[in-house]
Amino acid sequence: xxxxxxxxxxxxxxxLRLEWRxxxxxxxMLFFSLLVVVVFSFSFDPNAEESRRIAGGLIWVAILFAxxxxxxxxxxxxxxxxxxxxxxxxxxxxxxxxxAKAIGNFIFVSVLEALMTPLFVVFYQLRxxxxxxxxxxxxxxxxxxxxxxxxFFAAMSLRTRSREIMLPLLLFPISIPALLGMVQATTNxxxxxxxxxxxxxxxxxxxxxxxACLILFETVLNAE
Amino acid sequence: xxxxxxxxxxxxxxxxxxxxxxALVVAPTEQTMGEVQRIFYYHVTSAWTAFILFTINFVASLxxxxxxxxxxxxxxLVSAEVGIVFCTIVLVTGPIWARPVWGxxxxxxxxxxxxxxxxxxxxxxxxxxxxSSSGETPLLAATLAIFGALxxxxxxxxxxFFRTQHPQPVIGGGGSIDPRMMHVLLINWLAFSCFAFLICxxxxxxxxxxxxxxxxxAMESLTQSSRSPR
Numbered sequence: 207x208x209x210x211x212x213x214x215x216x217x218x219x220x221x222l223r224l225e226w227r228x229x230x231x232x233x234x235m236l237f238f239s240l241l242v243v244v245v246f247s248f249s250f251d252p253n254a255e256e257s258r259r260i261a262g263g264l265i266w267v268a269i270l271f272a273x274x275x276x277x278x279x280x281x282x283x284x285x286x287x288x289x290x291x292x293x294x295x296x297x298x299x300x301x302x303x304x305x306a307k308a309i310g311n312f313i314f315v316s317v318l319e320a321l322m323t324p325l326f327v328v329f330y331q332l333r334x335x336x337x338x339x340x341x342x343x344x345x346x347x348x349x350x351x352x353x354x355x356x357x358f359f360a361a362m363s364l365r366t367r368s369r370e371i372m373l374p375l376l377l378f379p380i381s382i383p384a385l386l387g388m389v390q391a392t393t394n395x396x397x398x399x400x401x402x403x404x405x406x407x408x409x410x411x412x413x414x415x416x417x418a419c420l421i422l423f424e425t426v427l428n429a430e
Numbered sequence: 431x432x433x434x435x436x437x438x439x440x441x442x443x444x445x446x447x448x449x450x451x452x453a454l455v456v457a458p459t460e461q462t463m464g465e466v467q468r469i470f471y472y473h474v475t476s477a478w479t480a481f482i483l484f485t486i487n488f489v490a491s492l493x494x495x496x497x498x499x500x501x502x503x504x505x506x507l508v509s510a511e512v513g514i515v516f517c518t519i520v521l522v523t524g525p526i527w528a529r530p531v532w533g534x535x536x537x538x539x540x541x542x543x544x545x546x547x548x549x550x551x552x553x554x555x556x557x558x559x560x561x562s563s564s565g566e567t568p569l570l571a572a573t574l575a576i577f578g579a580l581x582x583x584x585x586x587x588x589x590x591f592f593r594t595q596h597p598q599p600v601i602g603g604g605g606s607i608d609p610r611m612m613h614v615l616l617i618n619w620l621a622f623s624c625f626a627f628l629i630c631x632x633x634x635x636x637x638x639x640x641x642x643x644x645x646x647x648a649m650e651s652l653t654q655s656s657r658s659p660r
Binding site for chain 2: 384
């Protein structure tokens with residue numbers, strides 16, 4: 207196994223192991239997700255026909271807020287233990303660290319989605335009229351779009367004055383095309399219309415921004 | 431430099447007055463919309479100026495990322511600030527124009543939405559610059575500017591595909607424009623570009639002076655503390 211892949215794998219497994227043992231973030235996140243779903247269900251109380259048209263937007267807004275809370279604690283452990291200084295001094299490529307963090311966040315947010323989606327289906331009586339496997343592709347691409355930029359911007363906000371609010375302030379504007387794509391793709395699949403263009407948009411967005419993050423992360427890591 | 435600036439300022443003032451006269455008096459009244467259409471000369475020219483300034487921001491950020499040139503960073507900051515002002519003008523004059531003509535203040539059509547998203551992206555750029563207390567803020571801001579610029583084509587494509595309600599663009603599109611209106615539009619654009627350049631120049635000088643003062647203060651406190659050890 208080449209060195210960068212090995213480092214990515216090691217860092218990812220370390221994060222997952224730490225999270226599994228302490229479970230501090232996952233428990234609060236799960237409860238937060240449940241609360242968000244319930245609050246949305248009170249606020250928007252549609253019948254089955256309307257719900258198919260708005261549920262796509264509601265699910266993704268709920269996932270977006272849950273993802274922001276998850277992303278905010280991405281680097282918390284690293285800051286507390288001066289890990290970033292050690293990483294800068296080591297010959298390890300910065301990309302490996304970024305990729306490990308991004309994949310870890312992706313797994314984390316996917317777990318949250320896996321729990322929130324059945325609740326939405328139940329509360330909104332959702333039955334998709336389009337193919338369900340496309341929903342999985344949209345979920346994966348959309349989550350990656352949020353997570354890759356979120357991990358990058360979380361690293362950029364490390365030394366800003368209001369760190370927790372800075373991440374959504376930076377993330378939301380840049381994510382608008384991806385959000386539009388996710389919501390429209392989900393809505394179209396639920397109502398049985400075509401979602402191919404939106405999926406293509408999400409895929410190209412993911413490719414462009416993953417490349418940009420990988421190229422520029424070293425600069426950001428050394429700039430803190 | 432000291433003489434050029436006021437001379438250029440006076441020239442710009444003359445050009446702006448001339449353009450104002452052209453827009454409000456000389457230009458022909460539009461057939462269906464009436465006098466309120468004259469806001470078009472400010473709405474469209476502000477949009478073009480804002481886009482040019484944001485492009486300058488992208489190029490300057492790229493130069494800073496590659497060369498770490500402080501002048502490039504200042505150009506990026508200045509062009510973002512002035513670009514946001516012009517973008518705000520677009521977003522304010524748009525609804526003012528839309529209300530009597532379409533009957534609604536706002537609609538989520540392609541051009542208004544994409545201008546709003548552009549405005550949001552660059553405001554987030556300024557927020558990062560103001561709130562970041564890292565020593566390498568210019569570098570982080572330049573990175574964010576690259577991301578913002580990369581996002582722009584996605585913004586336009588996604589919203590275009592989402593919906594289109596705006597009238598056809600008068601330049602480079604399906605719509606047509608009276609040549610006399612085009613003439614007035616270009617005069618106004620020239621005046622606005624000179625005005626934008628003047629403001630950017632002034633802001634650039636201000637920023638340069640501010641940085642020199644800060645550096646001098648830092649040097650002074652350093653030498654003072656080294657002279658009187660405790």
